[in-house]
Amino acid sequence: MNDPLVLAAAVAVLAGATFALRAAGPLLRSRVTVPARLERLMETSAAVLLVAVVATTALTEDQGFAGVARPAGVLAGGVLAWRGAPFAVVVLTAAGIAAGLRLLGVP
Structure with a gap:
């Protein structure tokens, strides 16, 4: 993990996944009944x-x-x-x- 490019890619992937999970709640709330x-x-x-x-x-x-x-x-x-x-x-x-x-x- 000493390569800055690998670190930047990992941060970007985690940021994207976090955004996707946070966006999924409001987007799916009307489609999924709990x-x-x-x-x-x-x-x-x-x-x-x-x-x-x-x-x-x-x-x-x-x-x-x-x-x-x-x-x-x-x-x-x-x-x-x-x-x-x-x-x-x-x-x-x-x-x-x-x-x-x-x-x-x-x-």
Whole structure:
């Protein structure tokens, strides 16, 4: 993969495939009927996938536990987001709590 031409071709193919997949949804939506049960299942699976990514990122680092500061910040941000706080407030509060705990020596 040291050849720039191969790298550019790979990027172009992946970009084209990504565009095609993203365009397929709106284009095929009117042609394909999805049962209501399957649609609910897809919505639920998207939420489960998001929670799994958040949990993995919040709790682990380098194949081990991330410490207490990061999960505490994520928890605070999650509570604020759930309560409807503005995005900037959520991010700054989560980062501030994690940074403050680390400053106090909490891992």
